[in-house]
Amino acid sequence: xxxxAFQLLKEGLTGNKGWRPVWRDPEPKAEYDIVIxxxxxxxxxTAYYLAKNHGITNVAVLEKGYIGSGNVGRxxxxxxxxxxxxxxxxxxxxxLKLWEGLESELNYNVMHSxxxxxxxxxxxxxxDAFARRGNMMCNQGDxxxxxxxxxxxxxxxxxxxxxxxxxxxxxxxHPRGGTARHDAVAWGYARAADTLGVDLIQGCEVLDxxxxxxxxxxxxxxxxxxxxxxxxxxVAGRSxxxxxxxxxxxxxxxxxxxxxxxEGLKPAVNHVVSFGMGHFYxxxxxxxxxxxxxxxxxxxxxxxxxxxxxxEHVMEAGxxxxxxIGKAKVLRSWGGIMDMTPDGSFIIDRTExxxxxxxCGWCYGGFKAVPASGWCMAHLMAEDRSHEVAQRHTFDRFxxxxxxxxxxxxxxxxxxx
Amino acid sequence: xxxxxxxxxxRDRREFYYLGAAxxxxxxxxxxxxxxxxxxxxxxNPAGVTRDLxxxxxxxxxxxxxxxxxxxxEILQVSLAKDEIxxxx
Amino acid sequence: MVELVARTPCEGLLPYEAGxxxxxEIIPKRITSLAPFEDSTLLKPLKTALGVExxxxxxxxxxxxxxxxxxxxxxxxxxxxEVPALDAAVTDQSxxxxxxxxxxxxxxxxxxxxxxxxxxxxxxxxxxxxxxxxMPAIIIRTKTGFEIMVFRAFAKTLVNEVSHVMDAVAAxxxxxx
Ligand SMILES: Cc1cc2nc3c(=O)[nH]c(=O)nc-3n(C[C@H](O)[C@H](O)[C@H](O)COP(=O)(O)OP(=O)(O)OC[C@H]3O[C@@H](n4cnc5c(N)ncnc54)[C@H](O)[C@@H]3O)c2cc1C
Ligand SMILES: [Zn+2]
Numbered sequence: 001x002x003x004x005a006f007q008l009l010k011e012g013l014t015g016n017k018g019w020r021p022v023w024r025d026p027e028p029k030a031e032y033d034i035v036i037x038x039x040x041x042x043x044x045x046t047a048y049y050l051a052k053n054h055g056i057t058n059v060a061v062l063e064k065g066y067i068g069s070g071n072v073g074r075x076x077x078x079x080x081x082x083x084x085x086x087x088x089x090x091x092x093x094x095x096l097k098l099w100e101g102l103e104s105e106l107n108y109n110v111m112h113s114x115x116x117x118x119x120x121x122x123x124x125x126x127x128d129a130f131a132r133r134g135n136m137m138c139n140q141g142d143x144x145x146x147x148x149x150x151x152x153x154x155x156x157x158x159x160x161x162x163x164x165x166x167x168x169x170x171x172x173x174h175p176r177g178g179t180a181r182h183d184a185v186a187w188g189y190a191r192a193a194d195t196l197g198v199d200l201i202q203g204c205e206v207l208d209x210x211x212x213x214x215x216x217x218x219x220x221x222x223x224x225x226x227x228x229x230x231x232x233x234x235v236a237g238r239s240x241x242x243x244x245x246x247x248x249x250x251x252x253x254x255x256x257x258x259x260x261x262x263e264g265l266k267p268a269v270n271h272v273v274s275f276g277m278g279h280f281y282x283x284x285x286x287x288x289x290x291x292x293x294x295x296x297x298x299x300x301x302x303x304x305x306x307x308x309x310x311x312e313h314v315m316e317a318g319x320x321x322x323x324x325i326g327k328a329k330v331l332r333s334w335g336g337i338m339d340m341t342p343d344g345s346f347i348i349d350r351t352e353x354x355x356x357x358x359x360c361g362w363c364y365g366g367f368k369a370v371p372a373s374g375w376c377m378a379h380l381m382a383e384d385r386s387h388e389v390a391q392r393h394t395f396d397r398f399x400x401x402x403x404x405x406x407x408x409x410x411x412x413x414x415x416x417x
Numbered sequence: 418x419x420x421x422x423x424x425x426x427x428r429d430r431r432e433f434y435y436l437g438a439a440x441x442x443x444x445x446x447x448x449x450x451x452x453x454x455x456x457x458x459x460x461x462n463p464a465g466v467t468r469d470l471x472x473x474x475x476x477x478x479x480x481x482x483x484x485x486x487x488x489x490x491e492i493l494q495v496s497l498a499k500d501e502i503x504x505x506x
Numbered sequence: 507m508v509e510l511v512a513r514t515p516c517e518g519l520l521p522y523e524a525g526x527x528x529x530x531e532i533i534p535k536r537i538t539s540l541a542p543f544e545d546s547t548l549l550k551p552l553k554t555a556l557g558v559e560x561x562x563x564x565x566x567x568x569x570x571x572x573x574x575x576x577x578x579x580x581x582x583x584x585x586x587x588e589v590p591a592l593d594a595a596v597t598d599q600s601x602x603x604x605x606x607x608x609x610x611x612x613x614x615x616x617x618x619x620x621x622x623x624x625x626x627x628x629x630x631x632x633x634x635x636x637x638x639x640x641m642p643a644i645i646i647r648t649k650t651g652f653e654i655m656v657f658r659a660f661a662k663t664l665v666n667e668v669s670h671v672m673d674a675v676a677a678x679x680x681x682x683x
Binding site: 474 | 581
Binding site: 238250298300302307398412414 | 459
């Protein structure tokens with residue numbers, strides 16, 4: 001089904017009674033060429049690109065809850081390509097380009113808004129590091145502008161520039177960075193994949209993975225067994241549990257990340273802004289709510305909710321950077337389960353089992369990766385070799401220690417990212 | 418979330434530093450690459466009861482082994498890491 | 507010759523008063539950190555000199571010419587009194603700490619806002635290591651209030667944070683009368 005201005009007008013005038021569900025609700029078939037476990041952003045985009053780029057349409061996406069119930073509908077929606085290290089740099093660059101054409105690709109308004117992202121710096125050392133990052137971004141073909149203090153003041157006049165402890169020295173401006181409407185991205189990919197023939201099966205939990213002689217043969221689900229020639233595990237925070245169904249142990253620890261949203265306010269924050277000295281970042285949604293967050297709670301958790309110390313820390317950092325935010329009321333807070341890897345970078349790779357692939361380790365930054373992750377995972381599953389922009393993102397880098405991608409430079413250790 | 422430090426008693430989560438799975442107590446033999454990889458990277462990461470290492474950083478500074486349910490945030494048991502190591506020997 | 511002038515950690519910052527709370531500086535004669543070895547018989551000279559045993563975790567005891575305060579796992583501070591020659595890890599930390607007294611009827615309300623401990627249930631001479639805001643601190647309950655020790659470099663932050671909270675508690679008090 002397409003959308004048009006005429007249809008909107010007609011439905012608007014006739015009580016919106018003509019809208020139909022935009023994807024089917026099929027019964028699972030006995031067998032598929034490819035089964036994708038997990039109907040989050042990455043699972044859906046994988047299915048879409050399998051059909052679109054590789055012509056493989058006998059595909060099912062098995063989702064234990066409903067489409068959009070995982071992190072894809074829980075994140076703070078920041079989309080950017082300001083990565084530094086080879087591997088991450090080209091991957092996120094590819095992803096941002098896909099974002100920029102996504103609405104026409106899917107014929108769906110995902111509300112992608114390249115409103116510009118500014119990472120603030122607060123010391124000489126931090127300025128140097130950001131200048132270097134900006135150069136890397138430009139080398140990659142993306143955009144970066146180093147702003148001095150007055151440059152930042154012109155864009156973000158509402159910040160506290162006089163803070164004695166953390167004065168603002170400037171910022172790295174990434175004009176093409178921005179946000180998108182998170183669940184619209186899930187719905188857009190779901191609808192587009194469904195249209196190409198992919199079965200989206202909600203309320204279908206995978207309980208076991210069938211392996212025969214080192215080769216995957218299918219899955220056992222809450223809605224019965226399903227045979228498959230190839231299976232992709234794309235379950236973000238649940239990666240360890242689902243991998244364990246095939247007897248695999250993965251380099252992942254699941255952590256909780258919280259986010260917050262204020263009451264709706266008049267447009268005030270036109271960019272995505274991040275504080276360089278406390279864990280705090282902020283944007284304003286199209287509904288007017290200030291959407292903000294900080295760091296992980298820093299303990300393993302599957303609870304999808306966090307604790308008060310990190311909330312307090314985020315609020316304190318927000319007050320430090322932008323005292324006026326103290327006038328806004330917080331409406332909601334929530335948490336999501338993050339699949340953290342030791343080096344903070346993701347994995348799109350084969351496993352030891354024939355026909356079984358994994359796309360995981362998205363940490364707190366996998367929303368922006370949704371298009372490129374699906375693109376590369378589909379390529380890997382269809383052609384059985386890595387796509388060139390994701391070829392460094394293997395399991396093996398941890399075993400060998402070669403090619404670790406530690407963007408933050410804190411060390412490749414579980415609790416440091 | 419509150420942890421009961423065996424030395425200091427019931428304390429707020431913010432006084433503690435989290436290191437990670439208690440796997441860190443079982444150091445591999447030096448030079449064993451595969452064991453070192455498992456020790457540093459691979460994790461059971463269960464969605465249920467887990468054992469992990471915390472330090473009472475802003476309190477008595479003791480290292481603790483905490484048994485807790487990571488789906489409910491319920492704390493089941495807290496013991497001193499040095500006692501756990503002693504028992505294991 | 508340059509003449510060096512010794513300053514106390516909170517010099518020029520205290521005393522401070524707001525509503526029913528007051529904050530003042532304490533200047534111990536000396537602060538000696540003590541980490542005993544496993545063999546407790548090595549501590550005999552300490553007992554002879556100070557007349558008391560080491561306190562249990564979370565406690566402090568009065569001693570001859572001073573106090574002994576538990577300050578962590580296997581660690582104690584001897585305040586004021588001189589520590590005799592001892593087979594233990596002993597370090598002079600006299601100049602390394604800022605120490606203040608928080609008193610007055612509102613002291614507990616002030617602590618409730620800035621410290622994660624349940625301070626209202628501490629009893630006199632009880633000790634805890636905890637936080638004041640984001641600062642690691644040693645907190646001693648006294649008969650009249652609290653004594654707080656932080657690293658000397660944090661003196662100004664300590665006074666700033668506690669006095670800020672004292673103002674807020676005083677303002678709240680004024681509103682409710
Ligand atoms: C608070 C918060 C803020 C964030 N902010 C950002 C941001 O600003 N920018 C950014 O780039 N990233 C951000 N992220 C990260 C991003 O949301 C995730 O990395 C990304 O969404 C994960 O991929 P996904 O969409 O496929 O995951 P999910 O949506 O979690 O999809 C996984 C799916 O697998 C399903 N599943 C699990 N187990 C099974 C099973 N056994 N059988 C069937 N299905 C199963 C789950 O139900 C779930 O729907 C944030 C995350 C959080 C929580
Ligand atoms: Zn303790």
